[in-house]
Amino acid sequence: MIIKNKKGLWLVDDYDSTEDPIFHRIKKIIYKKKTKYQEVAIVETAVFGKALVIDGIPQSFEKDEFIYHEALVHPSMVLYKNPKKVLILGTGEGASLREVLKYRCVKEVVAVDIDKEAVEICKKFLKKFHQNSFYDERVNLVFCDALEFLKKTEEKFDVIIADLTDPYEKSQALRLYSERFFKAVKEKLSRKGVFVMQSQILSIVKHEQHLKNRKKIKKVFGKAYSYRTFVPSYSEPWSFIIASERNPLRLKKNEIKKRLKENKVKTKFYSAEIHFALFALPPALNFVK
Structure with missing residues (x-):
């Protein structure tokens, strides 16, 4: 406030x-x-x-949003070799879109947001965030409820990214933190597709919401991989969850470097080395299973 x-x-x-x-x-x-x-x-x-x-x-904040958005997007993008179709649920300021579009292998990105007016505001005032990603010819902007989109679309996606607002009482995304939503996501993934979502704070003292999300995702997908990074403006370690047949820690460092190089992806935070550091949770968080 x-x-x-x-x-x-x-x-x-x-x-x-x-x-x-x-x-x-x-x-x-x-x-x-x-x-x-x-x-x-x-x-x-x-x-x-x-x-x-x-x-x-x-x-998100101008000076460090790249940490959050690179952590959200890149682990899943390198996990699925050369994704061609990507779905973003929660377009917002367009920064997640910006990161996805760095991959030359991507042919189409469907970006869904319920609030067209909010996106237009971001287009106008947050150009450093989106860097004109909204206007890329590969982008298809859709303004509707994320769950309704998943129910109606017949498309399948290699990577699905849920960059949703937190599940506070008034949030439009509150009902999306549910098994029903995760089941709808799973149905729209291509074979060996990867799902990732932002999952709030994951620390020794604050982790309740992350555990709730993880439990539901694991029930639907069978596997869930938690990771986190410190975001200075949040003053907390922020977390994410990947659902995938392949364990993101099974990737080889050279494999990650090769995929980034082939797509000419330039980052300020994410790297092959950072990839593994993101998933390294301390012993005090061993209960995240």
Whole structure:
């Protein structure tokens, strides 16, 4: 939420704990509007630059969003050798789309979002995030509910990426954190297809939502691989879950390097070395099974 006190404007991230909120000083509110589905704000923060805020909850920050989006996208893209068709559920600011489009092997990306107006706002104000990825000829933008899209489409996808908002009470994505949704995803994967989703905080003290997500995904897909990375603007280790027939740790380092090189993929965070570090959880998190 955005608050004002004697020291100015603040973006307060208290989604995970009202007892331990994170404060970001706001230099200015660039744009703010209530769409049909949610409240969207673009703010300029003092430390992390521009930020996308949905229903008062910060989604991504200009200075370090690449860490989150590269961690979300690249492990699954290299796990499926040369994916040609990719589905993104939760288009948002277009940064996940940006990362997927780095792969020359990709022929088509279907990007689904329920809120067209929110995407248009991001197009206008967050150009450094999407880097004109919305206008790539390989992209097909679809504005509808993610579950409804999965139920109606007859297409199959090599990689499906769920970059959903967190499951807070007002979230449009709340009902997507369900076995019903994961079953719909599984049905639309091609043979040996890979599914990945962002899965909230995974730390020694905060892990409940991740475990809920993992349990449901594992029940539907049979296998679930948890990984995480620290995102400075979140002040927490953020997690992701891959569902795949192939264990992402079975990839060889040279195999990852080759796939990135063949597609001429340039990154600022992800690498063959980082790939394995992402999945290295400490002994204190051995309960994540």
